Amino acid sequence: MLLAIDAGNTNVVFALLDEGRIRARWRIATDPRRTADEYAVWLSQLLSLEGYDRSAVSGVIIATVVPRALHNLQVLSQKYFKTEALIAGQAGAEWGIHLDVEEPQNLGADRALNVIAAHARHPGDLIVIDFGTATTFDVVDYSGAYKGGIIAPGINLSLDALVTAAAKLPRIAISAPQTASVIGRNTVDQMHIGIYWGYVAMIEGLVARLKDEVGRPLKVIATGGLAILFEERTDVFDAIEPDLTIQGLAMLWERSR
Structure with a gap:
């Protein structure tokens, strides 16, 4: 299963997906100081309540508009899910769309992802x-x-x-x-x-x-x-x-x- 993490300015959303379908979804207030260990304790309990174990997660992908939150989320993936997370918009997970604007590097990850998904569906x-x-x-x-x-x-x-x-x-x-x-x-x-x-x-x-x-x-x-x-x-x-x-x-x- 895939663990998709969307770290926004207000909340971090974690979603568990199986073949593109969302099986579970959780959110926690965004706090760049929150450690990988704190995430792991909270997330392990929620996975268990939904009937899943951490071993069910075979891949992790992260999008964030809060740069300071990224490191601890990467450590969470490495330490507790035994995998290197893909980072949306970076090597291996480039947007794959034309950003026809003056400062494409400043486009928020959430907005780029919304564009990708909306175009695919509509x-x-x-x-x-x-x-x-x-x-x-x-x-x-x-x-x-x-x-x-x-x-x-x-x-x-x-x-x-x-x-x-x-x-x-x-x-x-x-x-x-x-x-x-x-x-x-x-x-x-x-x-x-x-x-x-x-x-x-x-x-x-x-x-x-x-x-x-x-x-x-x-x-x-x-x-x-x-x-x-x-x-x-x-x-x-x-x-x-x-x-x-x-x-x-x-x-x-x-x-x-």
Whole structure:
């Protein structure tokens, strides 16, 4: 089985895959100080709860946008899974797509993997929206080339900034407002409306501008945990792929073989 590891700014996601299918998935808060031994204790218990042993893992592939987290994840693979991990975007696991941008070396691994997986699963020109620590919009042409995109603050990041900077505003859960009205009658409702409908307006507005600029039909693919939340109140998404980054890792692994 393959252990795919996606180390993001907020969480590290571990997924166990068998022939490209996700059999189990776990996440832990990203902390570059976390040692390989700490990962191993936590992961061994979770593998056991799912009925697996560490010996079931025959390969490891890692993607990270947190460089300081990489070393301990590599040690985890070497010490506890007895294998050298492939690193997404590096020797043996190159992207294999054309990065048609000014600074291709600065493209985040998660975004490159999203592009690879989205293009493999959806033909034609695409916009891939990832709701993570940042909300990113990536444009992919019909050949699979990455053409560029947009980086906006993630919804949790925006909410944290608002609550931190405004002493009297309470911390709220991110959820769809209970009514369709955009006139809030109390502070909490007004915050829900601002955060939720503000993001819907941003998504719809940026997608419209991207479509106008490209000038060809574009299918919109959403990924990330909050994509389903926004699907309830907008028809801008053509498909939701919650595991796009992990699927991209699995595809890179298969190419490497």
